[in-house]
Amino acid sequence: MASRSFTINVPATSANIGPGFDVVGLSLTLHLTLAVSYPLLPPTHSYVHPTITYSGEGVNEVPLSAYKNLTTRVALYVLRCHDIRSFPSHLVIHVDNEIPFGRGLGSSGAAVIAGVLLGDTIGKLNLSTGRLLDFALMVERHPDNVTAALVGGFVGSYLKELDEEASEAASVPLSEVLPEYPPDADEDWGLNPPVPPFGIGHYVRFPCSESIRAIAIIPRFELSTAKAREVLPTQYSRKDLAFIRRRQVFNLQRLAVLTTALGQSPPDPELIYEAMKDRVHQPYRKSLIPGLPEVTTSITPASHPGLLGICLSGAGPTILALATGGFEAIAEDARKIFESFGISIDWKVLQVAGGSLVQENVN
Numbered sequence: 001m002a003s004r005s006f007t008i009n010v011p012a013t014s015a016n017i018g019p020g021f022d023v024v025g026l027s028l029t030l031h032l033t034l035a036v037s038y039p040l041l042p043p044t045h046s047y048v049h050p051t052i053t054y055s056g057e058g059v060n061e062v063p064l065s066a067y068k069n070l071t072t073r074v075a076l077y078v079l080r081c082h083d084i085r086s087f088p089s090h091l092v093i094h095v096d097n098e099i100p101f102g103r104g105l106g107s108s109g110a111a112v113i114a115g116v117l118l119g120d121t122i123g124k125l126n127l128s129t130g131r132l133l134d135f136a137l138m139v140e141r142h143p144d145n146v147t148a149a150l151v152g153g154f155v156g157s158y159l160k161e162l163d164e165e166a167s168e169a170a171s172v173p174l175s176e177v178l179p180e181y182p183p184d185a186d187e188d189w190g191l192n193p194p195v196p197p198f199g200i201g202h203y204v205r206f207p208c209s210e211s212i213r214a215i216a217i218i219p220r221f222e223l224s225t226a227k228a229r230e231v232l233p234t235q236y237s238r239k240d241l242a243f244i245r246r247r248q249v250f251n252l253q254r255l256a257v258l259t260t261a262l263g264q265s266p267p268d269p270e271l272i273y274e275a276m277k278d279r280v281h282q283p284y285r286k287s288l289i290p291g292l293p294e295v296t297t298s299i300t301p302a303s304h305p306g307l308l309g310i311c312l313s314g315a316g317p318t319i320l321a322l323a324t325g326g327f328e329a330i331a332e333d334a335r336k337i338f339e340s341f342g343i344s345i346d347w348k349v350l351q352v353a354g355g356s357l358v359q360e361n362v363n
């Protein structure tokens with residue numbers, strides 16, 4: 001019997017890189033991989049729901065129903081926006097995941113991008129990179145992780161200001177974009193989801209020196225992005241405004257330098273260490289990550305040759321150290337500091353990854 005099979009490979013990402021809160025992301029060599037197959041059956045054949053198997057990070061947490069799993073719900077959203085009501089019959093997906101959940105390494109962004117690519121590939125939609133990003137941004141509403149996961153490298157992005165109608169379309173509650181389907185739902189359930197406006201996200205890839213490695217120092221506890229965003233202030237008093245403006249200027253100055261400094265050869269540690277400092281999100285998040293300020297201030301290029309800069313990775317709790325050498329000393333000294341706060345860590349030396357890949361197998 002004729003069949004179709006393909007794989008989808010999506011990298012982990014570290015967002016913010018210090019001053020670029022919700023703006024920049026860096027793709028890293030840990031991957032979420034989907035191996036997908038289904039027989040090409042005549043439409044008259046009786047329908048069999050998808051089967052998901054899963055290995056790796058998150059194995060004990062992730063739902064294996066295609067109507068509850070984040071990746072497959074996103075895929076179904078993309079398909080239904082293109083008038084394709086259901087997954088192909090007898091769809092089999094094996095997921096292998098190297099990206100730990102809730103650690104600031106873009107696991108949810110990778111799951112969303114995998115879902116967008118899954119919908120695009122199953123439906124043979126041939127969506128452009130920009131359109132794939134529109135779909136991803138209807139689900140994960142800050143662009144830093146999803147853009148870097150999709151296109152790879154060191155990436156900056158902004159969200160376009162939309163007109164009133166498009167803004168409304170782009171701000172529907174997530175539960176309407178991605179409903180969880182009741183187990184007995186027929187294929188008409190949850191039809192006509194909100195189609196994304198065109199051109200929500202725009203990006204540019206910055207240069208990044210090939211000598212740079214990323215040390216991910218990963219505390220052994222999860223911190224959801226939602227919780228790490230709750231500690232950020234939503235309102236400021238008039239008295240605070242000048243203080244906030246100074247903090248924003250502090251970050252903008254550093255981000256402007258960082259986007260070029262990481263591309264220089266050899267990279268300049270003095271320039272980059274200062275350019276990876278942040279005053280917009282990390283000060284608020286330190287209450288959730290004991291040891292964060294101690295690690296980022298006591299590990300410096302002077303004390304640890306090879307270090308370029310150090311910051312919180314995404315919403316945390318992982319710490320990202322960019323370096324050209326001295327990896328073990330950086331990570332083991334971070335371990336000692338975290339252990340003095342009662343926190344165990346794991347660490348990995350990663351490279352900057354390429355973007356997501358879909359490979360169709362020829363049977």
Ligand SMILES: Nc1ncnc2c1ncn2[C@@H]1O[C@H](COP(=O)(O)OP(=O)(O)OP(=O)(O)O)[C@@H](O)[C@H]1O
Pocket residue numbers: 013015032058062063069070071097100101102103104105106107108109111145223224225226313314315316
């Ligand atoms: N491969 C996956 N399949 C299904 N759900 C996933 C997958 N990866 C992540 N998730 C969901 O995303 C949640 C983690 O998302 P969250 O945004 O809190 O953290 P993160 O994406 O790992 O970190 P950050 O956004 O700071 O980089 C998981 O608890 C899980 O519900």
Ligand SMILES: N[C@@H](CCO)C(=O)O
Pocket residue numbers: 015016021022023142144145225228229281314315
């Ligand atoms: N920019 C986001 C990344 C986490 O997903 C944040 O820091 O909350």
